[in-house]
Amino acid sequence: MSMKQEKLDELSDHMFQPANTDALENEQIAGESTGFWKDAWRRLKKNPGAITGLIIILIIVLMSIIGPGMNEYSYSQQDLSRAKLPAKVPVLENVDFLGLNGVDIRGTDQYEAKGVEEYFWFGTDGFGRDQWTRVWQGTRISLFIAAAAAFIDFVIGVAYGGISAYYGGRVDNILQRIIEVLIGIPNLILIILFILIFEPGIFSIILALSVTGWVGMSRIVRGQVLKLKTQEFVLASRTLGATSGRVIGKHLIPNVLGQIIITTMFTIPNAIFFEAFLSFIGLGIRPPEASLGSIINDGFKSLQIYPHLVLWPSIIISLIMIAFNLLGDGLRDAFDPKLRK
Amino acid sequence: MEKILEVNDLHVSFDTFAGEVKAVRGVNFHLNKGETLAIVGESGSGKSVTSKAVMGLIPNPPGRIKQGEIKFGDRNLAQLPEKEMQKIRGSEISMIFQDPMTSLNPTMTIGKQIMEGLIKHQNMNKSEAKERAIELLKLVGIPNAEGRVTEYPHQFSGGMRQRVVIAIALACNPRVLIADEPTTALDVTIQAQILELLNDLQEKMGTSIIFITHDLGVVANIADRVAVMYAGKIVETGTVDEIFYNPQHPYTWGLLGSMPSLDSTDEELIAIPGSPPDLLDPPKGDAFAPRNPYAMQIDTEMEPPLFKVSDTHYAATWLLHEKAPKVEPPAAIKKRMQGMAPDEPIIGAKDGGKHV
Amino acid sequence: MGRYIGGRVVSMVITFLIIASLTFFLMKLLPGTPFNNQEKLTDTQIVQLNEKYGLNDPVAVQYFSYMKNLFVGDLGVSFQQDGREVSTIIGERIGPSAYLGFQSIVLGTIVGLFLGIIAALRHNSFLDYGTMVIAVLGISIPNFVIAGLMQYWLGVKWELLPVAYWDGFAYTIMPTIAIASIVVATIARFMRTEMLEVLGQDYITTAKAKGLSSTAVVIRHTIRNASIPIITIMGPLVVALMTGTLVIEQIFVIPGLGEKFVNSIMTNDFPIIMGTTLFYSLLFIVVILLVDIMYGIIDPRIRLAGGKD
Numbered sequence A: 001m002s003m004k005q006e007k008l009d010e011l012s013d014h015m016f017q018p019a020n021t022d023a024l025e026n027e028q029i030a031g032e033s034t035g036f037w038k039d040a041w042r043r044l045k046k047n048p049g050a051i052t053g054l055i056i057i058l059i060i061v062l063m064s065i066i067g068p069g070m071n072e073y074s075y076s077q078q079d080l081s082r083a084k085l086p087a088k089v090p091v092l093e094n095v096d097f098l099g100l101n102g103v104d105i106r107g108t109d110q111y112e113a114k115g116v117e118e119y120f121w122f123g124t125d126g127f128g129r130d131q132w133t134r135v136w137q138g139t140r141i142s143l144f145i146a147a148a149a150a151f152i153d154f155v156i157g158v159a160y161g162g163i164s165a166y167y168g169g170r171v172d173n174i175l176q177r178i179i180e181v182l183i184g185i186p187n188l189i190l191i192i193l194f195i196l197i198f199e200p201g202i203f204s205i206i207l208a209l210s211v212t213g214w215v216g217m218s219r220i221v222r223g224q225v226l227k228l229k230t231q232e233f234v235l236a237s238r239t240l241g242a243t244s245g246r247v248i249g250k251h252l253i254p255n256v257l258g259q260i261i262i263t264t265m266f267t268i269p270n271a272i273f274f275e276a277f278l279s280f281i282g283l284g285i286r287p288p289e290a291s292l293g294s295i296i297n298d299g300f301k302s303l304q305i306y307p308h309l310v311l312w313p314s315i316i317i318s319l320i321m322i323a324f325n326l327l328g329d330g331l332r333d334a335f336d337p338k339l340r341k
Numbered sequence B: 001m002e003k004i005l006e007v008n009d010l011h012v013s014f015d016t017f018a019g020e021v022k023a024v025r026g027v028n029f030h031l032n033k034g035e036t037l038a039i040v041g042e043s044g045s046g047k048s049v050t051s052k053a054v055m056g057l058i059p060n061p062p063g064r065i066k067q068g069e070i071k072f073g074d075r076n077l078a079q080l081p082e083k084e085m086q087k088i089r090g091s092e093i094s095m096i097f098q099d100p101m102t103s104l105n106p107t108m109t110i111g112k113q114i115m116e117g118l119i120k121h122q123n124m125n126k127s128e129a130k131e132r133a134i135e136l137l138k139l140v141g142i143p144n145a146e147g148r149v150t151e152y153p154h155q156f157s158g159g160m161r162q163r164v165v166i167a168i169a170l171a172c173n174p175r176v177l178i179a180d181e182p183t184t185a186l187d188v189t190i191q192a193q194i195l196e197l198l199n200d201l202q203e204k205m206g207t208s209i210i211f212i213t214h215d216l217g218v219v220a221n222i223a224d225r226v227a228v229m230y231a232g233k234i235v236e237t238g239t240v241d242e243i244f245y246n247p248q249h250p251y252t253w254g255l256l257g258s259m260p261s262l263d264s265t266d267e268e269l270i271a272i273p274g275s276p277p278d279l280l281d282p283p284k285g286d287a288f289a290p291r292n293p294y295a296m297q298i299d300t301e302m303e304p305p306l307f308k309v310s311d312t313h314y315a316a317t318w319l320l321h322e323k324a325p326k327v328e329p330p331a332a333i334k335k336r337m338q339g340m341a342p343d344e345p346i347i348g349a350k351d352g353g354k355h356v
Numbered sequence C: 001m002g003r004y005i006g007g008r009v010v011s012m013v014i015t016f017l018i019i020a021s022l023t024f025f026l027m028k029l030l031p032g033t034p035f036n037n038q039e040k041l042t043d044t045q046i047v048q049l050n051e052k053y054g055l056n057d058p059v060a061v062q063y064f065s066y067m068k069n070l071f072v073g074d075l076g077v078s079f080q081q082d083g084r085e086v087s088t089i090i091g092e093r094i095g096p097s098a099y100l101g102f103q104s105i106v107l108g109t110i111v112g113l114f115l116g117i118i119a120a121l122r123h124n125s126f127l128d129y130g131t132m133v134i135a136v137l138g139i140s141i142p143n144f145v146i147a148g149l150m151q152y153w154l155g156v157k158w159e160l161l162p163v164a165y166w167d168g169f170a171y172t173i174m175p176t177i178a179i180a181s182i183v184v185a186t187i188a189r190f191m192r193t194e195m196l197e198v199l200g201q202d203y204i205t206t207a208k209a210k211g212l213s214s215t216a217v218v219i220r221h222t223i224r225n226a227s228i229p230i231i232t233i234m235g236p237l238v239v240a241l242m243t244g245t246l247v248i249e250q251i252f253v254i255p256g257l258g259e260k261f262v263n264s265i266m267t268n269d270f271p272i273i274m275g276t277t278l279f280y281s282l283l284f285i286v287v288i289l290l291v292d293i294m295y296g297i298i299d300p301r302i303r304l305a306g307g308k309d
């Protein structure tokens, strides 16, 4: 701690004039919070996993819209003379390891053997239907089912959870008892029973998925609303004279909406999985309609000889699931940076 | 006076995504045998980081001791290998943390938590350790110690838990005890009890204490000397009397001014305007300048050195330079400085100011 | 604690009764009877069969006799298999499913815990990222896709493992991996999060400040505390296992309960569907109860408070 007093003596006098302390005011203005959504988006953009997920989702959704129309075959057009062809893609057929050259696992070029001139990008199924068209058609249906189920979950869940938390007391008590009973029942069982009663089809599957699906959403919404009802900043903005409308608009909605979006991001892959699962236990979409699950399930019957029938739809369903999970994780981090690990 | 611990030019930084956070930027202080040194400063000033550096508990990554030495006897703790450090931690230097509600393991009986250190450092077997644990619980004033030794933390109140934490820290008779805001999370009445307990224990065991707080109010009750910390540096250090009745640094004035005192209720509390600087990019010159109503040109350009006020009293402010204009401290501080001669004992101060 | 368990058992019984009634009435809502769809049967035969199985009684009568029988463990008889007892059929089929389920959960939990712990201790390292990738893949990729990939490559192409059926340990490997993948992924991820959470707790600093070695801190304070909440995800995991066995037994042609269940869905064998449904529900409810009790025993905060809340 030695002093260098001598050197300090050389300092010029003007240095000891009062300094301009305007900095003080500037400092207080800085640090104003940027918008909730902007903030979340900024954080999301920095997450490569989430962005990859988002891009995959966009591509798959786009393909599910335009994919079936990209060639001249329809998803139900049968032609046994060209059944069970492996995938064959122009140009890529020359890249050996991709296996897109129409040669089956025994090494026979099925296109040559059957005298087929056309290219089937994902091959054909047991009835000679174009697998490309069917897979994208199936993706469309799977995505539609999942989106519809997620939407119903959202509507019921938000209403139920919101009412429960908003009214509190007796209402909350009764509504929560009902939920307790519901979550005591494995959703798997409820879904199966439900589909058994209605004819298996797109709408009964959507309904069945929603029978229990909304419970998760309602609990999240209830939890969020209860938490926010008592949270300091809400109280604080009340004391500062903010109207409750403003409180709801500025604090409650963004926070609850964030949670809702995250939950939905996990509901969708879950619904897609369950829809596929139903196909496996014989309660899925009925032919000629097809979903990813039913296409894969059909493919399993001849997996040993025609693996391509399982392979392509499996890749797509896996990509969808991975993409939504990545995006969901990313959104969770983006909306709640405190949780970030 | 024997120096038991000496920290020289300590620099600690954290490498974060945003850049290097320079949390501690050249801290110097020492701790004499048997005394209590208070380190005071607003939150974020680097008190905890300093104490964790002494304990060798800076999490790495992201943290690292960039430079400096921590002399404890003939060892330099800043460079001691982890294995050696483990032998010192809990046996020669111990630490108490701020929040007793979170600093105990909720799934382990408090007895076991006290015994762990004893078994590790004093080669006790389980039954000896348990006996000692009960003794320690009695020592820190927990009634029915025999019964409570097998209870879990959630069965204790906050004040009682802090006593347990103190028992853990003192289990192996450490020479130095670092108490990092041990009363901040407690009710005022409990605070006083814990302070009293620490004073008692220090008398009984002769431990040297580093007492960290952001509240100058509790300092008078426990400390012999005070080091005031701001933005990762010690800006003023002196005996309790010197800091309370002859403060030199405008930041110390601010801290004193914002401290409520019992005798003069009509006095206005003056909060220090603004907030501490961003340690990612500390300002040039005196870090306190932007908040300092007395700031001069030089404060924005050069860091002030420590100016000597007395043998025990130093302050880092250009106001002590001979060319600096004489400034009037705020009224409340002036009243203090005049109202009491520096030599007069402070009411409530420990031992009436037995400092050196 | 005793009262707490008592209360939980009562609510468990009530839940089960609700499920049983729900199952019964939902079944009654089904269009027609199982015999309607069978072209081989004449109208008189259908009437006779309906009579034989009590399907002509008023619903209330059927309900009470169903509940009464349920009470003594009588789940009725199969429509399709010449009136064999449903409970016997379940008994015959449960073996492979239980084996698979047990092997999957034990294996999955061990691997998952291991990965989660390593990932957290090597936070932000290559191991951590690797584990997170495995976790995302395990949670995302459907078990039937994993099963298909293995069946084709390990079974058909490289002939390392039997493609299907149930005949010794080798036959259990692929199904177990397919079912356990989600368990590994879920537990690894959960454990990692819990570990990181615990590692950031003040009491870990306290433990370090005592001078404990890092191994002691990790084993005694971190892993122990981090693994307690794992019990709470066991309920969802058991459902995932149940879903898993239903699909995987189909794919690998394993003579388990899941395969039987799926077949009875396809043949409209209601007594078996109902019986199996109730069996699965009971299993689920019991697991949830055990989980709660276990949580209470392991976590002193709950044990001593005498229950959650």
Ligand SMILES: Nc1ncnc2c1ncn2[C@@H]1O[C@H](COP(=O)(O)OP(=O)(O)O)[C@@H](O)[C@H]1O
Pocket (backbone or CB within 6 Å): B014, B016, B021, B023, B041, B042, B043, B044, B045, B046, B047, B048, B049, B050, B059, B062, B063, B279
């Ligand atoms: N693990 C860490 N990572 C990054 N910055 C940290 C970390 N720990 C402390 N800091 C920074 O160090 C500075 C001093 O913190 P601390 O010593 O805890 O202050 P206090 O004086 O309140 O105890 C703060 O600005 C804080 O942001």
Ligand SMILES: [Mg+2]
Pocket (backbone or CB within 6 Å): B044, B047, B048, B049, B180, B181
């Ligand atoms: Mg601190």
